[in-house]
Amino acid sequence: MEPAQDLGLGDSSLNRYLDGEFWSLKKELRRLLGGCPLFRHRYGLSLDEMRALTVQRVKFILGHPLVKRAFQEQAEKTKNFVNRGLVIGEVLSTADLATSVKCGIIYWLFGGAVRNLGSPRHVTQWLQPLKEQQYIGMFAMTERGHGSNVRGIQTEATFDLAAQEFVIHTPCENAQKMYIGNAMGGNYAAVFAQLIINGSSQGPHCFIVPIRDENGGLYPGVTAIDMMHKEGLHGVDNGVDNGILIFNKVRIPRENLLDKFGSVAPDGKYHSPIKNKSARFNAMLAALTPSRLGVTFQALSTMKLGLTIAIRYSHSQRQFGPKAKEEVRIIEHQTQTLRLMPHLATVLALTFTSRYAGALLDEDIFQGKELVSSRALQALMAGLKAYSTWENVSCLQDCRESTGGMGYMMENRISDLKCDADVFVTFEGDNVVMLQVVARELLAQYTKQHKDQPLSGLLWSWVASVSDKLRTSFLACNTDAIGNLAFLLKAVNFRERVLQRYLVARIYYKVVTKKEDFFHAWNSCLHHITLLSLAHTHRVTLEQFSLAVRSCPDPQDQALLMKKEPLDLIPWGKFQAPLGQD
Numbered sequence: 001m002e003p004a005q006d007l008g009l010g011d012s013s014l015n016r017y018l019d020g021e022f023w024s025l026k027k028e029l030r031r032l033l034g035g036c037p038l039f040r041h042r043y044g045l046s047l048d049e050m051r052a053l054t055v056q057r058v059k060f061i062l063g064h065p066l067v068k069r070a071f072q073e074q075a076e077k078t079k080n081f082v083n084r085g086l087v088i089g090e091v092l093s094t095a096d097l098a099t100s101v102k103c104g105i106i107y108w109l110f111g112g113a114v115r116n117l118g119s120p121r122h123v124t125q126w127l128q129p130l131k132e133q134q135y136i137g138m139f140a141m142t143e144r145g146h147g148s149n150v151r152g153i154q155t156e157a158t159f160d161l162a163a164q165e166f167v168i169h170t171p172c173e174n175a176q177k178m179y180i181g182n183a184m185g186g187n188y189a190a191v192f193a194q195l196i197i198n199g200s201s202q203g204p205h206c207f208i209v210p211i212r213d214e215n216g217g218l219y220p221g222v223t224a225i226d227m228m229h230k231e232g233l234h235g236v237d238n239g240v241d242n243g244i245l246i247f248n249k250v251r252i253p254r255e256n257l258l259d260k261f262g263s264v265a266p267d268g269k270y271h272s273p274i275k276n277k278s279a280r281f282n283a284m285l286a287a288l289t290p291s292r293l294g295v296t297f298q299a300l301s302t303m304k305l306g307l308t309i310a311i312r313y314s315h316s317q318r319q320f321g322p323k324a325k326e327e328v329r330i331i332e333h334q335t336q337t338l339r340l341m342p343h344l345a346t347v348l349a350l351t352f353t354s355r356y357a358g359a360l361l362d363e364d365i366f367q368g369k370e371l372v373s374s375r376a377l378q379a380l381m382a383g384l385k386a387y388s389t390w391e392n393v394s395c396l397q398d399c400r401e402s403t404g405g406m407g408y409m410m411e412n413r414i415s416d417l418k419c420d421a422d423v424f425v426t427f428e429g430d431n432v433v434m435l436q437v438v439a440r441e442l443l444a445q446y447t448k449q450h451k452d453q454p455l456s457g458l459l460w461s462w463v464a465s466v467s468d469k470l471r472t473s474f475l476a477c478n479t480d481a482i483g484n485l486a487f488l489l490k491a492v493n494f495r496e497r498v499l500q501r502y503l504v505a506r507i508y509y510k511v512v513t514k515k516e517d518f519f520h521a522w523n524s525c526l527h528h529i530t531l532l533s534l535a536h537t538h539r540v541t542l543e544q545f546s547l548a549v550r551s552c553p554d555p556q557d558q559a560l561l562m563k564k565e566p567l568d569l570i571p572w573g574k575f576q577a578p579l580g581q582d
Contacts, residue, residue, distance in 0.1 A: 014557040018348070020355050021080070022087045025066065029088065032064070033095040043410060047229065047238045050098075054239030055185065057099040061092060062106070062133055071107065071131035074115055075123050077365055082290055083358040086297045093301040097420040098239025100298060105181040106130065108291040110137030113190035116287035117206045117258040126188075126208065135187035138180050138211070140245055145174025148433040150192065150204060151281055155247065157193035157207055159254070161268045166257065168193060168209055168250040176244050183224050183243025187212050191247075195262065195270075202270055203277050204284070208256040211245070221250040231422060260287075289378050290361055292385045292428045296354045299392040302421045303347045306414050310399035311340055313406065330402075339402045343395040348561070349545035350388050356544045357381055379441035383537035386431035386438075389424040396421060432526070435533035439503070442536060446504055485546055485562070492539040499532040 016023045033039050038057055045053065061067055070088055073081035085107065093100040114126045130137055146152045154175035158167045168191060170176055180189065188210055195205040210219050218224060223246040230242065254264060261284050262272040274280040314331035321328040330336050357380050364374050396418040400407045407414045425431050503525060510521035522529070552558040 013554045014560065017552055017554070017557060018351060020087075022084060025084065026087055026091050029066065029091040030094075033091065036060070039095045039099075041411070041413075041416075045238075050238040051184075051241050054096070054098045054102060057096060058102050058106075059133060061099060061103055062131075067103075067107075068131055071111070071127065074107070074111060075127040075131075077115075080362050082293075082362045082365065083355065086294055086354075086358050089294055090297040090301040093298045094305045096239070097298070097302070097417075101240050102181060104291070104294055104298075105139055106137050108294050109139035109181075109288075110188070110190050112288060112291060113139065113206050113258060114208075116290075117190075117260050117284060119259055121255075122208075122258055136182050136185060138182040138186040138189045140177040140180050140189045140191040140209075142177065142179050143174060144176045144178050144244075145172075148429045150285065153192055153194065153204055155191065155193040156196055157191075157205065157257075158196040159264055159268060160251075163251070164254045164266060165251045166207060166254065168207065168247045168252060170247045176246050178244050179227070179242050180245050181240050181242055183211075183245055184226055184241035185212075185216070187214075189245065190258070191245075195257070195264075197264065197268060197270055202262060202272075203281050205262055206258040206284070207252060208258065209247070209250060209252055219250065221248040222246070223248070231419065286374070286378050289381050292381045292434075293354065293357055293361065295424055295427045296350070296357075296381075296384045296388040299388040299421060299424050300347060300350055300354060302417045303343065303392050303395045306396045306399040306417050307340065307344055307347060309412060309414055310403050310407070311344070313403050314340065336402055339398045343391070343398060346391055347395070349541045350384070350391070352548035353541045353544040354384055354388070357384060375441050375444070379438045380537075380540065382429075382434040382437040383533055383540070385428055386434040387534060387537045387541070389421075389427075390431060392421050392424055432530060435530050436526075438533035438536055439529040442500055442532065443504065443507075446500060485549070489539075489542055489546060492535065492542050496532070496535040496539050499528070499535050503528050503532055 011027065019026045038053075038060055042053070062071075067088060070081065070085045072078075073084065089100055089104055089108075092103060111127060111130055114122050114130075118126070126137075129135060141150060141153070143153050143155065145154065154171060155177065156167075156169045156171055156175075158169065159165075160167055177189075177191070180186075188208055191207050191209045192204050193207060195202040209222075211222055211224065212218055223244075225244040225246070227242040227244060229238065254266070257264060261274060261280055262270065264270055272280055274283055311331070314336055315329055317330050318327035319330050320333070331340075357377070360374075360377050361381075364377065396414065400414050400418055403412070403414060406412055410416055428434075506525050506528065507518075507521050510516045510524065511518055516524075549558060549561045552561060
């Protein structure tokens with residue numbers, strides 16, 4: 001199946017509405033990629049051949065004026081630059097995920113670290129040559145012993161006062177930087193390390209560390225180990241050259257510290273606009289969260305493509321039917337419909353919600369907030385990343401099964417997408433860890449609301465729970481209301497409130513009554529925490545979908561977005577009350 005067949009999604013009013021503000025940009029990119037011989041799918045290539053092809057594709061994409069403009073907007077913090085960059089990654093993912101990932105490492109991870117953690121001087125020094133492809137950037141945060149727990153990384157950056165340099169060092173095997181994209185061909189890395197001054201750590205900071213010279217030779221003290229074959233885009237396509245980076249007392253200039261949140265003066269004194277070490281660390285990570293939303297857009301693109309292929313196939317393929325009559329299309333079989341249509345509805349809802357998150361992110365950056373105080377937005381992006389990537393795994397598996405043996409053929413792309421996109425659940429942090437970010441923010445909001453009288457607030461919540469339950473039970477008796485969007489919104493709101501109240505009660509009992517330390521109390525509620533965080537993300541997603549439906553300008557398109565299956569087709573067994581509640 002050629003790229004042009006994959007990417008030609010039409011130009012109807014509904015297509016434009018679903019593509020959003022940047023529909024014309026998406027259309028141009030689809031035309032560009034669909035007609036480019038470089039992006040025709042090839043099989044049987046060796047590891048080196050596949051990586052070389054991916055490098056060619058990356059150079060082609062990054063050299064295109066549309067993408068160079070996105071780089072310039074990133075450097076200048078132009079309004080809507082986040083959403084523009086996200087949709088470029090979304091369309092590129094439908095053509096080749098390995099290329100999309102490598103571009104994301106360069107643009108969102110390395111480039112984002114420079115823009116969000118560096119000073120204007122760093123932006124000028126590093127982003128302009130990056131845009132012109134004068135070097136290849138990489139992002140080195142994850143370590144062998146610390147994946148999601150960035151606070152505990154062990155790579156060291158010790159300040160040498162006499163030499164005015166930082167000494168980057170890997171003190172043990174667990175400190176080795178792993179799964180570093182572009183590691184086998186990149187020139188510079190944004191390396192996270194513990195900033196050590198006079199034997200004391202100021203916490204993780206980000207440093208620009210040279211890895212290779214212009215001829216491709218490793219600098220003294222740097223070791224790069226190829227991680228070779230891996231699952232998915234690192235195994236099937238083999239396009240992303242992941243590797244392990246090890247540093248043996250590598251010296252870099254003092255100026256290579258990205259110093260927006262913490263700087264070291266020539267006299268060795270440390271300065272930061274955020275005095276609290278924990279708050280400073282959170283601000284640094286918050287500045288990098290746009291890449292989480294980028295994973296959501298990539299997950300959505302693969303689901304859209306997989307569903308397009310599976311649903312078209314289901315309308316063309318016929319199996320079974322009334323005796324002595326023509327076989328019916330397989331989409332008319334109830335099980336086929338129930339396999340695919342819920343995923344389609346979820347993708348549509350997530351499309352509007354991810355766009356909403358991107359708009360909030362753009363507005364924060366444009367107003368100069370830089371994400372430091374927007375904890376609710378960070379939680380939203382963490383929740384969307386978990387929800388969309390788990391949905392991606394489930395959706396593509398159903399697409400594969402619903403297309404039978406044809407879906408197993410690489411040329412039909414579903415099995416390829418399924419394998420490539422599996423890594424999304426690990427990108428940017430394990431999903432269970434991401435959901436804890438959501439729950440912590442929800443509990444922080446609750447605590448703020450009832451900070452003066454936590455116990456009376458808890459009692460008030462229990463009273464409210466009883467009335468909530470009665471109202472919901474009454475509505476549920478009306479079967480005409482169950483399929484109504486307004487009722488569904490009330491139902492997901494109710495579910496989230498109940499889960500939040502019960503979680504607060506459980507943690508309050510463990511910490512206050514039983515005197516448990518917070519970590520063990522939290523750890524004993526992790527399953528509950530996951531349920532609450534997903535319920536919150538589901539509620540926000542349904543709300544954004546409801547708003548998008550009401551805002552749709554074309555009545556026929558609006559009616560199509562509101563179309564629902566008869567009640568006898570709804571898989572009621574999938575909807576269970578939280579924690580055994582009615």
